[in-house]
Each structure stands twice: as structure tokens, then as C-alpha cells.
Amino acid sequence: MALLVVAALVWLFVHIGIAGTRLRAILAGPLGENAFRAVFSVLSLASLGFLIWAFRAAPAQPLWTTPLWLRWVLIAAMLPAFLLFVGSVVTPNPTAVQPGTARLRAPKGVIRITRHPMLCGFTLWALVHIIGTGESAALVFFGAFLVTAVAGMPSIDAKLGRRDPNFWQALSATTSIVPFAAIAAGRNHFVVREIGWVTPVVGVAAWVLLLLVHPWLFGVGPLGAWLGAPSGTVSVPA
Numbered sequence: 001m002a003l004l005v006v007a008a009l010v011w012l013f014v015h016i017g018i019a020g021t022r023l024r025a026i027l028a029g030p031l032g033e034n035a036f037r038a039v040f041s042v043l044s045l046a047s048l049g050f051l052i053w054a055f056r057a058a059p060a061q062p063l064w065t066t067p068l069w070l071r072w073v074l075i076a077a078m079l080p081a082f083l084l085f086v087g088s089v090v091t092p093n094p095t096a097v098q099p100g101t102a103r104l105r106a107p108k109g110v111i112r113i114t115r116h117p118m119l120c121g122f123t124l125w126a127l128v129h130i131i132g133t134g135e136s137a138a139l140v141f142f143g144a145f146l147v148t149a150v151a152g153m154p155s156i157d158a159k160l161g162r163r164d165p166n167f168w169q170a171l172s173a174t175t176s177i178v179p180f181a182a183i184a185a186g187r188n189h190f191v192v193r194e195i196g197w198v199t200p201v202v203g204v205a206a207w208v209l210l211l212l213v214h215p216w217l218f219g220v221g222p223l224g225a226w227l228g229a230p231s232g233t234v235s236v237p238a
Helices: 002-018 023-031 033-057 068-090 117-133 136-163 165-174 198-218
Strands: none
Touching (some): 002 023, 023 033, 033 136, 068 117, 068 198, 136 165
């Protein structure tokens, strides 16, 4: 377990301590942006590999038991996580603009829901697995991703605000971090046609597919209880 905690801290340092602070600018200055991104990608992959390896080697100590009814709620909650992730891939995200390329355009599609759809999807994914697994190693492993995603959203906002204050003011006035918060506040509205067909079709297909192949990929089946397997074999989709 100690090794898993170390791996989680390494992951957090790379993704928050470097990418989420002014240390990024300090390191990127002498290296150049392209070289920094290449080095960061290597560090990110190495820290991810270390974290996965440590997770697989860590002992699993039960902390709580998730009720069967809640497990089905968690499985259902993975669908919006997939939809947010797919939506983030097919929809241009204004928070990812490079200096000097920002254009004041009204947010569309999934960006109306949240300006950080991918990180919101990862947040939901991590929460589902923490609650559904209920054991110590999973708490550390998925908790590392949860902290990264939650901390990453305001960090990206802060960097965008420093980079282009006018663009950031216009974007923040009509979008939100929390899904549907800007819509609920009347600062935006949901337009179904802007979502298109790719996000729902691919999102639902990926959700169903992973439910089916989860036992072969990760050794646990989220549909175990439905199919009559012992309750101990039930988990949630990765």
C-alpha cells in the first residue's frame, strides 16, 4: 500500500505540481513549448504506468460494502461519464486555445453543459469506482485521478484567465465547471441539435461494450449480480 501511495503522489506531482502551477512556465521557458510537451508526455505515461503497477500489486482491504441497488445506480452513472468524454472529443473546447488564437464565439454543444466535459467525465468515473469498489487500494488509485480532475478544472481556468483575460471573461460568463450550472442560472441554454448524433451513439455504444467486456479486461463484471453471479464479483465499469 505504501508503494501505491508513493505512485499516487508522483502522479499528482506531475499533473498538478508541474502542469497545474507556474512551475510549468519555468520549465517550458528554457526547453521550449514543444520539447516541454514531449518531456511531459513521457513523465505522464511513466507515472501512469507506475500507478497502475502499484495498484495491481497493492493489497485490497475492504472499507465498506456497496448496496446492490446503489451498484446499479453507479453503473447507470457511468453513461453520462461516457457521454461527457465523447462530447469533449468531438466538440472543440475553447479552454484549449493557444495564445493569440482565441475567438469570442458562443459555446456550443456539450460546452454549454460544462466547459470541462472531459475532466467532469473523469471525475464521475473516479467517484463511481471509489464508491462502488469500497476498498483501500481503489480509494488511493481512483482518488488520484479524482484529485487530478477536480484540481485541473480551476487550474485550466486560471491559466486561460492569465493568457487572455477578455476571452476568459466572455467564456466564464456563459459557461460553468459544474454541469448544467450555467444553464440553471440562466446564463446559457441547452440546445439538443448541437449535440448531434455522434456523442450519444458512440457514448452509449462504448458504455454497453465496456459493460460486456469488463470481466475480460479487468477481472470483475459489473453485470455479475444481474447475471446471477455472487455479489462479491460485482463491480463497476472502468
